[in-house]
Structures are given as structure tokens and as C-alpha cells.
Amino acid sequence: MLKFGFVNKSNMCLLTDLYELTMAQVYLKDNMTKTAVFDFYIRPTEKRSFFINSGLEQLLYYLENIKFTDEDLDYLKSLGFEDFFLDYLKNFKFTGNVYAIEEGQVIFPNEPVVQIEAPLPEAQIIETFLINTLQHPILVATKAVRCYIAGKGEKVLVDFGLRRAHGTDAGMKAARASYIGGFAGTSNVLAGKEYGIPVFGTMAHSFILAYGDEEKAFEAFAKMYPDKTIFLIDTFNTVEGAKKAVEVAKKLGMKTFRGVRLDSGDLVKLSKEVRKILDEAGYEDAKIIASGGINEYVIKDHIEKNAPIDGYGVGTELVVSADLPYLDCAYKLVEYDSRPVMKFSPKKATLPSKKQVYRFYENGKFKKDIICLYDEKFDGTPLLEKVMENGEICTDLPSLEKIREKAIENVSKLPENLLKIGNEELYIPEISEKMQELVEELKKEYLNA
């Protein structure tokens, strides 16, 4: 009766747009089952100079495990799908190759982040889930890195966003992606358990209100967690709250405590006042953590104003990527049966053919990317590597820790102009000459232009 609608390993095959199946049935009927190549890429936006790749592991999990159960097939039959197609789905397994840029790598618009090479119906059926699985993690990893950059890598950043994430899965993905993007951890306990991400947490206003006054609440908490206490001090008046935190710590004979959290008001002004109170009481070690409406722009502003804030709980704006809640991203057919194809729709034209992306560095810093045909060779670093062959993972996937390290290293290689927070500079990769020639050829062929 009562239904949640959880998505899991056994029903994820149906988490797809109906038209993927509608088209696949026609492909099967017409023997349109030759190898297709699809690109997943991001179109340019003025709000981001670059993106951080994330979500590949979840995509590979899906591709390795997708299958249709009898219950799924019964439902599809009820929608009118034909028996020959249901038979095909009954034995469905993804058998294709996947070329991908690694998680934690810097990516730019128009670059194929993931390239699928598989029999056309397979490559088509996986489209919706693929985009769903990649878009949000890329958004969040990118937003996280921007917070990291704004904080000059010196602030402890924690994902507080689970409650405001769009559903349960977004909460999990945001925790993983923000960790990749340089965050220190998450408040999300399940993400801690599933991904081994450090978990953080303090107290809520309700805790203070339930006890009725701050002293009582602070004391109860500090007694239970002497080594971990972060007092939430803004329930009534932040400066008074700081004084009470200090009083309680003194009363309990605490030589130090973890810190205090400010969740409202003028954080720059208040953090300076609170820092003074803590220092004068001899609690120089106690940290000041801020939360409430935090994003990369706020952190940048705080740094410019020398706010003595040591760390941030970044919630809503991180997990929904508030200033850019979606990517203009696409999954497009670029080759079928060795024939390069492209789409000419206004503002939505695609680059044809199976591809490679080469990255060039100069003096250890990023210089440029070139998007080229797959067989072209350049004296740079190729970014797309084969991660799945005939439906099996064919590479050692890095640990989450490793991905995070690499992400921070990759970002450190970006030049200053691409690291700006506010007034972002747009970088568009170059297109190789051969790729340009191919585009012109196809334009002539299709549009007689």
C-alpha cells in the first residue's frame, strides 16, 4: 500500500525515459544493432571556468549490473512492448566499451567526459540513467572545489546538505562528490558508512531549546563529549552564547574544547567578537565554525574581511549547486556503424566521431586541451581511457581518497585566470584540424551548405 519508491539494483533498469525503450524496440526490429558511439559532455556556461569529474564509479556499477526482471518485463508488456523485444530485454546485459576521463579530473565544456561504444540499442537504453548518474555529482564536486579555492585550501569544509538535497540519492552523491572536491567530510552518517567518508556533527538549536537554557544544554553536551564539543552559540544572542560556552568549559575544568558554531547574523563581525572572547578566556585552540547560507562567494568575502573562521558547514547551496542547479549536458550519438554523425539543431550542434582529448601543460600549469578524432596523436596527455571492455571493468579504479588527492592536485595546476570566484573566465577547448574538416564535410553532406 504505502510506497516509498526506492531505486535499487533490481529495479534501476526501469529508471529510464520511456523513449529509450520505444526506440530500442524499433532498432531491434530493423536490425539497427551495429556499434554506436555516444558522447556525454557539458555545454559551456558562464558560471563555471571548469568542472570536476565525479560519478563514474556509480555509472560503472549500473552498467555492470543492469538487468531486467520478470516483474519489469510484465510491466513493459502491459505498456504494449512486443514479445521479441521483451525476449531481448530478458537477456539484456551491457556488453559495450566505456572510455572515460577519471574522477577528480578537471573537465571543460564540449569534452567527452564519458564515451560509450556499444551496440546501438544498449547504448540507447542506458542514456537516461547515465546522465542522471553523472550530472549531479559533477555539479557538486565542482561547487565543492570552488568553496575549497575560495577558502585557499585552509578552511575545514564539511557537507551539511543532506536535508536540503533533492531526495535520498542526491544526499549520498553530494557527500561523495563534495569529498572529492576537497571537503573534509560530511554530516551524512550513511555516506560515512558506505563510502568511508569522515562524519562530523555538533548540536542543533532544538537541543538548546529542549534544555531551556544554554548553560544546561552546553554542560550536558560537554560532559558527554569532552573531546568533541562544538557549542552552537546563536540560539538567543551569539556573543552572550560565546560567553556561556566559555563559562561552561571553565566550570567543567576543560583545558580546551573543539570550538563553537555560528549559524546566523553578521558572521564576519560576530566571528571577530567571539574569537576575542575565546582567546581572552584562554581557549585559543577552540575553532570557530560557521554555517547557514554558506557558499564560495561568502567564504571569499570572509577571507577578504579577515573573519577568524576556521571552518564551514556548507549545506544547501552546495548540494543543490544553487547558482547552477543543472548542467546543460548531453549524451549524443556521434558515430554509428563507423559512420560519424552530428546534430545541427540551433545552439545544440554536436561534434561528430569517436574522440580523444589531449591536455597540455606548461611549467607544470594547465595550458590547453585539444578535442580530436580518436586516432589522432598529440604530444600531450590523453584524458580518455578505456575503463570498461565488453561490459567488464578493465582498469583498477582508484579509491575515494586517491580521487580526492588527485582532484586537489589537478586544481592546483590550473592557472589563476581559471580559478576566479566571480567573473569566471570561460575556457573552450580547441578542436583539432581534422575534426574541423570532418564537421565541414558533414555540414555539406546534410545541409547542402
Next chain:
Amino acid sequence: MLKFGFVNKSNMCLLTDLYELTMAQVYLKDNMTKTAVFDFYIRPTEKRSFFINSGLEQLLYYLENIKFTDEDLDYLKSLGFEDFFLDYLKNFKFTGNVYAIEEGQVIFPNEPVVQIEAPLPEAQIIETFLINTLQHPILVATKAVRCYIAGKGEKVLVDFGLRRAHGTDAGMKAARASYIGGFAGTSNVLAGKEYGIPVFGTMAHSFILAYGDEEKAFEAFAKMYPDKTIFLIDTFNTVEGAKKAVEVAKKLGMKTFRGVRLDSGDLVKLSKEVRKILDEAGYEDAKIIASGGINEYVIKDHIEKNAPIDGYGVGTELVVSADLPYLDCAYKLVEYDSRPVMKFSPKKATLPSKKQVYRFYENGKFKKDIICLYDEKFDGTPLLEKVMENGEICTDLPSLEKIREKAIENVSKLPENLLKIGNEELYIPEISEKMQELVEELKKEYLNA
């Protein structure tokens, strides 16, 4: 090894912020286990005159089923939680009462949409999941109804957003919530299966490109689905695509076909040209469907410009609620052990005490709401009803169809000034005199003001 991180019935207990558990352990230790009342409510935003409630059924599912497994407890032990608390969690069951405004009802800022009355640790532990479960569905149901209003209830609206939803669960919730908000269906097959929502789908550009030309692709599709064909006509040139659709239909001797879809370009201009082509060919019945960047503002603009568009696929902007990707919503303690409490943080003050909301109509139209103390009686319609008692659902939950019907009916009762799309008027419910007196009393008590 490879992990997706799915959330499901057996691990959802850990999909919570660490501090909920941290606080609960202190509550247990201190015997702070008396009844608490928490309100979930939305703070005002200038972007919405009203909201549509959604997500209650998923919340109740969670509350009925939340429990901690041994594996969960092992993980929590590794985080340092103490044995007395782990014992408590081992036997954890939500035993509280839930008062809620029904799904599909119009809700306004500051009104308790859901009110939880439970032993303090229980009411605390469920906080994060509760907000996560309610926020996104309310956002999407509201966005959907705004599209419905913009289209004057005459357009066929379909959720195309799964791919751009923030993760798998958001895709499911968006399908359900948009259906509540007056949509005709979704492209999401799993949502169709799980919730019984009608599913829709046509073809993608990749379908055209794989065949290499529109005639071949259109013909293959129309042969397979003679009764359901919607031709996607903008891959190369929309007007030429319309002509080809007509040619193929004639060639196959089709007396009619479902329609055509436009996904790019100047939709107003193109839809008029395409309508003419269809009509002149005798396909007056064929519908024109538009997609690509659709939202309530676009639909309103199309109506003002008399674009002959019969329906819309609304994707990204719907499922991420692009112009308002998060609600400033909160779950706040308002009463503990029969003592009303409130928070005074700047811009985040709360209304104290267990509450009721009364709605008043005049000549069949919405007149006003009053937020009052729970025991107050007014000559209006009380909106909060008890839906769960001692952890058990105590009411007949309406079907999704019924919720959808009610939502459309509820919106039809709103006055013109609250139905504007663009230049929204903000409506803030009244506060009863007794509630105001209580607020003043508490202010004096806490702030000596």
C-alpha cells in the same frame, strides 16, 4: 568493491546528520525523553505566492519502517557511540503522532505542514530524513502547478526531467510530485510502474542520426507505432522536418498520427509554421508538442503569443525547480514537555507551541489562513489532521489520482492575485491573538525584552 550507495528500507535509518544521533545520546543519558513537538514549515520567498504540499506518503513510510540493524549499530559503535544508546537504537521504533496538511493542499509560509509529536529523541532522530523527504516534492509539485496555471489547464504537460534530476530518488519524486501538480504523466518508466502514473515517450535525435535521414527514421518508427507516433522534427531543420513527417504519414497511408515534437529554435514562430504544414496536409488532429528549456514563464509567453502548441515536455527546470532550487524550510522544536519554546536567531525566529491552521473561504475562493494555538477554535477549516498515532497510520491515505484531483481543485479556489506567474504576490498567514501573546511572553522571559 564497486559501490552505488543506494538508499533503501534497511539503511535509511542512517541517512541522517550525525548530530541527530549525537544529541539523542545526550537526551537519553539525561532522561530528556518527554514529548516534544516539532514543526516543519517553509519560510517566505518572493518567488512563490503559495506551495503545493507533497511527499507526506514517503514520510509516513519512513516513520513506519525506520529501524536500526546490527550492521548499522556496529558502524555507530565504531564512531564512538555508547552501549546504552546503541541498545536504545536496537529497539528503536517511531512511536509518535503526526499531524499534517494533506498532500495536494495549498500551503503558505510559516504554516506547520507537518507537526511531529513524539518523545524528544525520536522526534530529533527523524529530522534530517523528514526535511529531505518533503522539501523536493513540495518544490516540484509547486513548480508543476505553476506550469499548469501558465497553460490555463489546457496544455498536456509531461515530466521529461529524470535525466537532469539530482540523482535517482529525485527522479522518482519529481514524477510523483509533478503528477500531483497537474501533469498528465512522466517519461520515467519506473515511476510509471511504482506509482501507476501514465508514461509518455517519443524518439530522440539519436534515433534520426542512427538512421542517417529523417524519412527512414520516421518510417521505421511509424510502422512500429502507427497509433502513437510523435515525430521529432528539429534534428536538421524544423520546417523541413515537418514536411518530411507529413510525407511519411501520407506514404504509409496514415489517416492521422499523434503529432510532432519541436525541441529547439523559436518555438512560437516554428509552431505556427508547422501547424500550417500539418493542417494543409489534412493532419489537423496531429498535435504539436514542445520541449527544451520549458518552464512556466515560457508557457505563459507562448499562450500570450498564441503559439499553437498542444503540450509540453517539461524537464530540467521542473525537476530541479530551477528558479528556486531549494526551500528555506525548517524543522523546529516548538514545545517540550508541554512548555512552548521558540528560537530568536536573527531572521530565523520560530513560532512557539503546538499549532493548528484554519483556512477561510469567501464565495468559494480562498480568503485567509490563521495560524493559532492547537486548542483554539475558529469558524474555518482546520488544515492539520492527525495522520499517525503512536507510530501507526490512523487515516485512510488518498490515492495519487485523488491527491491530483484535489490539488487542481485547491488551486482553482485561489484568487487571481495569488495565481500570477511573474511578479508574484507574497501571502503571509495571520497569527492568532493568543499566539501573538505567547510570543511576547516568551520574548520577555528569554531576552528580558
